[in-house]
Amino acid sequence: MDNLQKRKAVLWILWVLIVPPGLYLIYQYYPPPAISPVDAAAYLAFFILACLLPMNINGVPTYLVQWLTVAVFLKFGLFAEVILSQITMLIVILRLRTSESLTIRIPFNSMMFFSISTLAGMTFLLAGGEIGSLDLLHILAYGLLFQIVSVVSNQMILYFYVRSLGEHKDFFSTDTIWDFSITLLVFPLAIALYISETYIGLTALLLLGIPFFTMTAIMRMYNNSEKVNSDLKKAGEIGHQLAARLSSDEVLDQFVIQVSDLFQADYAYVIDYRDGKLLMLRMFENNEFQPLNVEPVKYNQGIAGNAIVNNNSYIYDSKAQWKGIASGYMPADTESLMATPISRNNRIEGVLVLGSKSKHAFVHHQLQILDILSTYFAVSLEKAGLIQKAIAKSERCGLTKLYNYRYLDEALEKSMAKVKNGELRNLSVVMMDIDRFKGINDKYGHQSGNEILVALANLLTEIIGKEGTIARYGGEEFVVLLPNYSKELALLFAENIRKEIEKREFMIQSDLDADRSTIPIKITMSIGVSSAPDDSDDGMAMIRNADRALYIGAKQAGRNKVAAYTK
Incomplete structure (x- = not known):
């Protein structure tokens, strides 16, 4: 059994020993009050909506569910908060793009969310906090205590887990500062939701939820626009770097390296379209060039062939979408794919295929960026070819083709x-x-x-x-x-x-x-x-x-x- 399988087995054993028994004990000692199906459905809907609309903060998708978590805890108690946190965890890890297996992420994150909820809830109760209290000072003091313990325990669990894997992680980092800042930002909203819902019912969810989600949607559009502008700027820089290369090999190598870095691709392939066949020119896998030991295939076969025949670019979010199309070489752990034709003078010269081990790794605007980069690449390749011919002409004897x-x-x-x-x-x-x-x-x-x-x-x-x-x-x-x-x-x-x-x-x-x-x-x-x-x-x-x-x-x-x- 390799280390990954051992790690997976240990996590699932710990999950079985901690989460189900823990839920049972919490239910027995801190049972939730009677919750109407309408209330449960409304809060659950808002939790799901908050998970579907993350905000991009410091380049990382951030799920602002804390205001709902605190409000649910203050009104319904620890068991309800744990259940909703577990549902939130499942939605979040299914949406996040990462190369780590779900069979590892699910037990670890489930235990982490459970531990955070339990630590924060027990600290609140043992310190004297009361569920359902309407005393404003009591709510503010103990509610803030619940939030602070949640953030600190989250940071501690992540820190010790990463260190246990032999990797480096600073306890106090930019992420830590953002976590505390977001906690302070959403805490007043959580208190307002709890008090308002207590007095006016579920209408409070709409009064506070509509402006919150509207603001979130606007921020997402702004961040997407910023991301597009950032990628366009990087594409321009890559174009300048390609134009500075004097040989075709340098242009090819630089293009593959830079595109892989820009789109965070695990795999990148430049495929030449010549004489009715597709010939591999570059294979770049896990940040290393690989030997070209792949046999040529017919021009109309596979992912690259599909891009050539239809003269179109494609994004595949998971293996299920492309496994019926692919033929020839493709790493077994590939999930997402992005393919675009490379054209010069309105003629398709080849195809660029990018792959990722994660699902949903590529987004639509990246196709447009990739199309621009492919144009830069084709022009730079043509220029490098002309330069090489000029150099060869100046360095070679025209008659014998020997050096002069x-x-x-x-x-x-x-x-x-x-x-x-x-x-x-x-x-x-x-x-x-x-x-x-x-x-x-x-x-x-x-x-x-x-x-x-x-x-x-x-x-x-x-x-x-x-x-x-x-x-x-x-x-x-x-x-x-x-x-x-x-x-x-x-x-x-x-x-x-x-x-x-x-x-x-x-x-x-x-x-x-x-x-x-x-x-x-x-x-x-x-x-x-x-x-x-x-x-x-x-x-x-x-x-x-x-x-x-x-x-x-x-x-x-x-x-x-x-x-x-x-x-």
């Missing part, structure tokens, strides 16, 4: 800095030049020469792989940077390159032949090697040294050779 000399110079300087600070033990530069390349151009034409350059570039890329960085330095010259290669090791590597090129045939079409026939050509290369820190601690000096070794040590020695720079 500009990129090589920067890479060389960065590598030399690593040698100087100890990140790299060695750095070798291998410079290669095709032997008698001018003769090939003269005999077969420059286009045929270009074909050889492209084929050679592909061969060098294949040979060198991830061992180093290769660039076309100019004309028929190529340079390779080999990090952590000593001069001896670089010479062996260069010799292997030379041998591989020497035995390879390159197929070209002769531009100067009338029939443009395809013919095999063999070439050789002269190679020079220079290493740091042995030969120099300057990047440009390394290039000059390798070039000197190439021409003096290899070309002048008969070509098709590898030579090392010597001082």
Whole structure:
């Protein structure tokens, strides 16, 4: 049995031992007065209405039922207050969105509400408080005592429970201040309800309830408006952050992280729509990126497929609403889902799917925010793609697609800095030049020469792989940077390159032949090697040294050779 199952079992055992026997004892020793069904129904209706209209205070839904709880206790006694508090507890935990299981929340909260009611009620009675009293000073003094004990015991139970789980919680916090403030705020209303109902009956519930719930509704609308404005502001900030990213991968990663944080999603997936299939681009689960090991599915399948086919956004409040639609991958504990198409230039490019372990985790206005963010994302992704193309164009040789000399110079300087600070033990530069390349151009034409350059570039890329960085330095010259290669090791590597090129045939079409026939050509290369820190601690000096070794040590020695720079 794991810790969660043990915790669940302990809570339910404690609940059975505490709540039912406790209710029985309270009923026996403090029985409630006769309550008419109409009174019971009216108070119950107001309790339920108060639970359905929480106010958002300090970013947390707050259920202002204390004014009803105090009034019920003062009029009907402890048993009635305990029963209504238990009903309130059930409504509240069913409405609150949390990842914790109901099988844990129900017994714990039931015991907590029962304990709070019992502690506050017994303190009231033992201190001399009387149920049904009409003495104003008595009502104020003992009613306030009941409220204060309720708030303090609530804070103490929560504090020790959280600490028992090994988590940190401050006893005096912002939440504590809000609890005491709300207690003082609603206490006069509770006293007014109790006294008014005593003299004029249930009409008092309407006289006090209508303005209270009207005020609550107005505050909820105001808070919802504030929430929308806050989310819009955050969406704008996310849009600016996306626009600042220069690569597609950075845009994708930033988008997923920020959207997950904004909507407090446990799961986030960016799905690409391409060639009639849905391909997973990013999987972000529990604040971590996951490997992309999900097979592609047809474009019209599952939650994402539904969003694409109908070109519409969707919110699903629980698994029961989407389990018949879903196909493919989805974590087993997912409850709420929100999906929206990602469009660019009026064409759907993909889908964003957000998931939560809680039911009712997403609200309607978030779809509009998500649509705005998806537009920011699509535009930023397109911009990053254009930037990457521009960078590639400036860093790559247009003919061979290898890095050019500009990129090589920067890479060389960065590598030399690593040698100087100890990140790299060695750095070798291998410079290669095709032997008698001018003769090939003269005999077969420059286009045929270009074909050889492209084929050679592909061969060098294949040979060198991830061992180093290769660039076309100019004309028929190529340079390779080999990090952590000593001069001896670089010479062996260069010799292997030379041998591989020497035995390879390159197929070209002769531009100067009338029939443009395809013919095999063999070439050789002269190679020079220079290493740091042995030969120099300057990047440009390394290039000059390798070039000197190439021409003096290899070309002048008969070509098709590898030579090392010597001082």
